Each structure stands twice: as structure tokens, then as C-alpha cells.
Amino acid sequence: MDGATAYIALLRAVNVGGTGKLPMAELRKLAEEIGFAGVSTYIASGNLLFKSDLTEKQVKKQLEAALKRHTGMTIDVIVRTAREMRAVELANPFKGVAYNRIGVLFLDHPLPRDNIRNTKGRKNEEIELGKREVYIHYPDGMGKSKLNIPAAKYGTSRNLNTVSKLADLAKG
Numbered sequence: 001m002d003g004a005t006a007y008i009a010l011l012r013a014v015n016v017g018g019t020g021k022l023p024m025a026e027l028r029k030l031a032e033e034i035g036f037a038g039v040s041t042y043i044a045s046g047n048l049l050f051k052s053d054l055t056e057k058q059v060k061k062q063l064e065a066a067l068k069r070h071t072g073m074t075i076d077v078i079v080r081t082a083r084e085m086r087a088v089e090l091a092n093p094f095k096g097v098a099y100n101r102i103g104v105l106f107l108d109h110p111l112p113r114d115n116i117r118n119t120k121g122r123k124n125e126e127i128e129l130g131k132r133e134v135y136i137h138y139p140d141g142m143g144k145s146k147l148n149i150p151a152a153k154y155g156t157s158r159n160l161n162t163v164s165k166l167a168d169l170a171k172g
Helices: 026-035 056-072 083-091 111-118 150-154 158-171
Strands: 006-009 035-039 047-052 077-081 102-106 126-129 133-137 157-160
Touching: 006 026, 006 056, 006 083, 006 157, 006 158, 026 035, 026 047, 035 111, 047 158, 056 077, 077 157, 083 158, 111 126, 157 158
Parallel strands: none
Antiparallel strands: 006 047, 006 077, 035 047, 102 133, 102 157, 126 133
């Protein structure tokens, strides 16, 4: 696996609000069992780092299938390479804003612009589209926001602090 790609898998709705409990030790073991190398996790919200010779689509398919076998539940996984994760951080459109006030919604595909127009509960949040991400500036903090982006049910969010840390960890 010398030429293996460094990947980050973001699991949707894992260890959040008491639902989808999956101990990170189990996730690491599962990833090793399906052949991923250099496996580690970061915080208990479903962030998996590893290396593989597989393509992004193959990684996603294998990991989702293994999670289904292990938990009996469908757990959606969003995959990015280490380089893509750093690019997400650097493409942040909200320069000068604290990273903990910026959320990134990760998706498998680019989001149509009309999906942003269909948001509900928007107060003072700013929203910008990335390649396969949606950047959200939460001036009052994520916890106080009532923002509802319809596409969020197909993706998973991380704050920009987590994005930056994952990019740092994945390159090593």
C-alpha cells in the first residue's frame, strides 16, 4: 500500500444526540477488517482516517456494506481524500470568521443552487456552495440556529475546526 490514497470517511448521524451509537474502537476494527491501513478516528462523531488502494466509490461501497453488516442499520458515508479535505478548508468563503462559526455540509454530489433557496428557518446565516460542500456561517453559533437545508438529509456536517484537524491528521 505504498501508493495508497489517504482518505477521510465522514459517517452520517453517528454518536449524535444519543442515536446511531457506534464506538470508535469498533469502527477502527471494522475498517481494518475490510483491508484499510493506518486506521484512526478523530472524536466520537464518525470521523475515520485510513489509507487504501481503492477508489473513492469503492471505499464508500465497502465501508457502507460493512457498517450495515455490523450494525444492521444503513449508515451513509461521505468520503474525501486528504487533499480534498484540505481544499475544502482553503476554499472557505468566509475569510476572517472563526472556524467554530462555520459549518461544512459534505455531500456526494454538487448541490443545485435552488436547494439553497429552499432553506427554512434562516435568520442571519450565510450560505455558499462549494464543489460538493455547502459552507454555512452561523454568526450566533450552530447550536442556536434553526436553519434547515433540505439536502442535509443526504450529507453530514462538520465545523471548520474539525475539517482542518482532519486534513492535518490525514496527511501524516
